[in-house]
Amino acid sequence: MEAALESNDIAIKQRRRFNFRGSLCIPYAVFMALFVIFPLALVFYYAFTDANGAFTFSNWGTVFTNSKNWEVIGITFLISSITTVICILIAYPVAYFLSNKKYNKNKVLVYIFLLPMWINFVVRTLGLKSLINFVTNSLFGFALTSTYPYVAVVIGMVYDYLPFAILPLYNQMLKMDKNQIEAAADLGANPAQVFFKNIIPMTIPGIVSACMMTFMPTMSSYVIADHMSERRTKIIGKLIEDWFGSSTSDVANNVGSVLSLVMLFIIGVTLVIEKTVSRKEEDGKKVGIW
Amino acid sequence: MIKKKITLFASVLLACGSVTCLAGCASSYDETLTIYNWEDYIYEGTDDEGNQVEDGTIKAFEKYYLEKTGKKLHVDYQTFSTNEDMKKQIELGAVKADLICPSDYMIQKMANDGLLEPFSYDQKTDKYQESLSNWDQYGSPFIRERFANEKLKDGSSFLTYAVPYFWGTMGFTYDPAYFSAEEVGTWEALWNTDAKYAKQFSLKDSMRDTYVTAIFHVYKDEIAALDDTAADFTEKLSSIFNRCDDETIAKVETALKATTKNVYGFEVDEGKDEIVKGTYHANLAWSGDAVFAMDNAEESKKTLCYALPSEGSNVWFDGWCMPKGAQKELAEEFVNFICAPENAVLNMEAVGYTSPIVGTDIWEYVNDTYAAEETETDTYTVDLGFYFGQSIEGEATIDIPTSEKGRQFDAQYPDEASLKRCCMMKDFGSQQAKVEQMWQRIK
Missing domain, CATH: 3.40.190.10 (Periplasmic binding protein-like II)
Structure with a gap:
C-alpha cells in the first residue's frame, strides 16, 4: 500500500518535470516562429534598409511620394468597403432566414450556401466571369469585365466572400434570444423597432466579425481583381506582388516590404476598431441590463 | 499517454527514415545536371492527348549520356514563368542551376552583371569548337549574324554567354x-x-x-x-x-x-x-x-x-546560359545535344516556336508540315535561303498554298x-x- 503511494508520488513528480501537455505546444511555437515571427522580422528589416543592407527611410519615401500608390491604396479601401457593405446587406437577411428553424430544418440550406466554398476560388471566379460577360454581352452588347472593370471586381469579391459573411452572422443569430424578440413585440414595439432596437443589437458581434472576414481578405485578393477586370484594376495586394515578383529594381524587396507593412497597418487599424466596437457592445449590454 | 509517446516516436522515426532514403536515392547517380527552363518549353515525349509515348528530351539525354560516358546522370528539371522571377531565384541561390534559358534582354542584363559563365566560344572565328559542334554546324546563319552582332558591355558577343534555343x-x-x-x-x-x-x-x-x-x-x-x-x-x-x-x-x-x-x-x-x-x-x-x-x-x-x-x-530570342558556378562540361554537353537537328525538330514541334537550328531534318519537317501538295496550283513561293544557308542541299525555296498566307x-x-x-x-x-x-x- 505504502509502496504504491510512493510510486504514485514519483509519477506525479516526473509528470511535473516533463510537462507533456505543455510540450504539445512546441510544434505550434516552432511554426509561429518560423512562419510568422521570422518573416515579419525580415519584412521590417527590408523596409528600413537599402539594397546594401544599410539603414534608411528612403523606401518609405519611394512609396509615399508616388501618387499612384496613394491611388491604389484608396481604390483598395473603396473596393473592400463597398464589398463589405454589400456582403453584409445580402448576408444579413440570408443568415436570418437560415437561422429560423421553420425554414431550415436539417441545416441543409446552410450547406447549400457554403457549398461554393468547397470549390477553389480561382475556378469559381473564372466561372463567374464567363457567366456575367455572357449575360451583359447578350443583354447590352458589352463585356462587363472589360467595360466596367471596377463593378466587375466588386461583384467578384462579393461572390467569393459572401459565405464568409453569412457564417458568423448565422452563428450569432442562432444564439439570439427569441423570447426577447417576442417580448418586445408584445410590449408594443412595431416591426421596425423590434429590428433596430432588438435584433440588430443582439447580432452586433456577428456583424463585426462578418465585416472583418470580408474586409481583410478583399484587400489582398488580387487574383480576383486581376481576373474580373482583365488585369486593369490594381489593389494593394497586386502592388506588393509587382514589387516582389516582377520588379528588377535593386530595392524591389525593400519597397515591397514597406507596402506590406502599410497593408498590415490598415488591417491592424480595422482590428483595433473591431475590438473597440465589441468592448463598447459589452459595456452597452451592462448598461442595458441595469 | 504512453500510446501518444509511441506515436510521436514512430512519426519521428518515419521522418528520419524518409530523409535518409532521399539522401540515399540521390547518391545512386554519378552526376546531376540542374536545368531551369520556361514552363512548357521542352519536348516531354507525350502525344496530343498527353499520354507518354516515348522518351522526352530530358530522358533521351540521360540515356545518351550513359551510353557516351558510362555515367549515370540525373537531370533535375525545374521551371520558371518570368525572366525576373528566374533571375531572383538564381541570385538568391534558391535554385542552383547549371543551365537557364533567359530571354535576350535578360541575358544582356545577367551577363553585364557578371552572373553568367562564358561558353568556350571564339569570337574571331565565330566557333564553339567540339564542345558545341552541333551549333557550329547547324546554327542558322541568320540567327548567328543577329546574335553575334549584339554586343555586351565588355565588347563580347551574345554567343559568348548564350546559345539560342528558340526565337520568334x-x-x-x-x-x-x-x-x-x-x-x-x-x-x-x-x-x-x-x-x-x-x-x-x-x-x-x-x-x-x-x-x-x-x-x-x-x-x-x-x-x-x-x-x-x-x-x-x-x-x-x-x-x-x-x-x-x-x-x-x-x-x-x-x-x-x-x-x-x-x-x-x-x-x-x-x-x-x-x-x-x-x-x-x-x-x-x-x-x-x-x-x-x-x-x-x-x-x-x-x-x-x-x-x-x-x-x-x-x-x-531565348538562349541557354550558364550561371556562374555551373558544371560547364556537362551543361555544354546538354546544349550540344539539344542543338542536334533530330532533337531540335522534336522540341520545335512540341513547343511551336521556331528553332534557330537548321539542317535536313528541320527542312523536311517544314516541308512536310507546310508545303503545298503538287496538285495545288494556287501557291506562293518563299525563299528561306537567308535562314537555312548551306545546311541543306539545293535551294531553300518552298511553295505554300495561298490559302495559308498569314x-x-x-x-x-x-x-x-x-x-x-x-x-x-x-x-x-x-x-x-x-x-x-x-x-x-x-x-
Missing part, C-alpha cells in the same frame, strides 16, 4: 472574319478611333512587350522616314526601338493610356485561348502562341491568322524583309525603375 516575333493573332490583314497589319490599329476597333484588342500584362507597341506609334514618322534599303537600317531602327529616355517614357505613357478605348484588357497567357473563343478579335501575341492558337482554332473549325505589323516589331508558316518563318524590321530588346539599364513606375501608372 511579336504581332497580332486575329480573326480574319472580323479584321482584314491590312487593318491589323499596323500598330496604329491600337489607336484607330473607328468603332470597329473598340474593345477588340488584348495587350500583354508584360511591361517590355507592351512598351514596344507604343514605341512604334510614338515614333511612327521617324521610322517611316528611315531608308529601309540602307545597310544600317536595322541598327537605326533598333536604336529607336530601344529608346527609354524620360521624354520617350512620358510619350509612351500618354500613348498607352490612349489605347483604353480599343483594348479589352491585359493578359499573360489566357489570350491564346480567349482569341479562339472570340472574346476579342485581335490578341498581341508571340509567334509561338499564335501558332498554338491557330492550331487550336482549327480544331473548333475556326480560322485565325497572324500579322506582323508593317512598321516593324520585336524579334526575341498562317502558321508565316508566323514561324517570316520573310527576310519583315525580319529586317524586327529589333531585339535591350536592357533598360538605369532607366528600368522609371519605366516600371510608368508601367504601374498605366493600369
Whole structure:
C-alpha cells in the first residue's frame, strides 16, 4: 500500500518535470516562429534598409511620394468597403432566414450556401466571369469585365466572400434570444423597432466579425481583381506582388516590404476598431441590463 | 499517454527514415545536371492527348549520356514563368542551376552583371569548337549574324554567354472574319478611333512587350522616314526601338493610356485561348502562341491568322546560359545535344516556336508540315535561303498554298524583309525603375 503511494508520488513528480501537455505546444511555437515571427522580422528589416543592407527611410519615401500608390491604396479601401457593405446587406437577411428553424430544418440550406466554398476560388471566379460577360454581352452588347472593370471586381469579391459573411452572422443569430424578440413585440414595439432596437443589437458581434472576414481578405485578393477586370484594376495586394515578383529594381524587396507593412497597418487599424466596437457592445449590454 | 509517446516516436522515426532514403536515392547517380527552363518549353515525349509515348528530351539525354560516358546522370528539371522571377531565384541561390534559358534582354542584363559563365566560344572565328559542334554546324546563319552582332558591355558577343534555343516575333493573332490583314497589319490599329476597333484588342500584362507597341506609334514618322534599303537600317531602327529616355517614357505613357478605348484588357497567357473563343478579335501575341492558337482554332473549325505589323516589331530570342558556378562540361554537353537537328525538330514541334537550328531534318519537317501538295496550283513561293544557308542541299525555296498566307508558316518563318524590321530588346539599364513606375501608372 505504502509502496504504491510512493510510486504514485514519483509519477506525479516526473509528470511535473516533463510537462507533456505543455510540450504539445512546441510544434505550434516552432511554426509561429518560423512562419510568422521570422518573416515579419525580415519584412521590417527590408523596409528600413537599402539594397546594401544599410539603414534608411528612403523606401518609405519611394512609396509615399508616388501618387499612384496613394491611388491604389484608396481604390483598395473603396473596393473592400463597398464589398463589405454589400456582403453584409445580402448576408444579413440570408443568415436570418437560415437561422429560423421553420425554414431550415436539417441545416441543409446552410450547406447549400457554403457549398461554393468547397470549390477553389480561382475556378469559381473564372466561372463567374464567363457567366456575367455572357449575360451583359447578350443583354447590352458589352463585356462587363472589360467595360466596367471596377463593378466587375466588386461583384467578384462579393461572390467569393459572401459565405464568409453569412457564417458568423448565422452563428450569432442562432444564439439570439427569441423570447426577447417576442417580448418586445408584445410590449408594443412595431416591426421596425423590434429590428433596430432588438435584433440588430443582439447580432452586433456577428456583424463585426462578418465585416472583418470580408474586409481583410478583399484587400489582398488580387487574383480576383486581376481576373474580373482583365488585369486593369490594381489593389494593394497586386502592388506588393509587382514589387516582389516582377520588379528588377535593386530595392524591389525593400519597397515591397514597406507596402506590406502599410497593408498590415490598415488591417491592424480595422482590428483595433473591431475590438473597440465589441468592448463598447459589452459595456452597452451592462448598461442595458441595469 | 504512453500510446501518444509511441506515436510521436514512430512519426519521428518515419521522418528520419524518409530523409535518409532521399539522401540515399540521390547518391545512386554519378552526376546531376540542374536545368531551369520556361514552363512548357521542352519536348516531354507525350502525344496530343498527353499520354507518354516515348522518351522526352530530358530522358533521351540521360540515356545518351550513359551510353557516351558510362555515367549515370540525373537531370533535375525545374521551371520558371518570368525572366525576373528566374533571375531572383538564381541570385538568391534558391535554385542552383547549371543551365537557364533567359530571354535576350535578360541575358544582356545577367551577363553585364557578371552572373553568367562564358561558353568556350571564339569570337574571331565565330566557333564553339567540339564542345558545341552541333551549333557550329547547324546554327542558322541568320540567327548567328543577329546574335553575334549584339554586343555586351565588355565588347563580347551574345554567343559568348548564350546559345539560342528558340526565337520568334511579336504581332497580332486575329480573326480574319472580323479584321482584314491590312487593318491589323499596323500598330496604329491600337489607336484607330473607328468603332470597329473598340474593345477588340488584348495587350500583354508584360511591361517590355507592351512598351514596344507604343514605341512604334510614338515614333511612327521617324521610322517611316528611315531608308529601309540602307545597310544600317536595322541598327537605326533598333536604336529607336530601344529608346527609354524620360521624354520617350512620358510619350509612351500618354500613348498607352490612349489605347483604353480599343483594348479589352491585359493578359499573360489566357489570350491564346480567349482569341479562339472570340472574346476579342485581335490578341498581341508571340509567334509561338499564335501558332498554338491557330492550331487550336482549327480544331473548333475556326480560322485565325497572324500579322506582323508593317512598321516593324520585336524579334526575341531565348538562349541557354550558364550561371556562374555551373558544371560547364556537362551543361555544354546538354546544349550540344539539344542543338542536334533530330532533337531540335522534336522540341520545335512540341513547343511551336521556331528553332534557330537548321539542317535536313528541320527542312523536311517544314516541308512536310507546310508545303503545298503538287496538285495545288494556287501557291506562293518563299525563299528561306537567308535562314537555312548551306545546311541543306539545293535551294531553300518552298511553295505554300495561298490559302495559308498569314498562317502558321508565316508566323514561324517570316520573310527576310519583315525580319529586317524586327529589333531585339535591350536592357533598360538605369532607366528600368522609371519605366516600371510608368508601367504601374498605366493600369
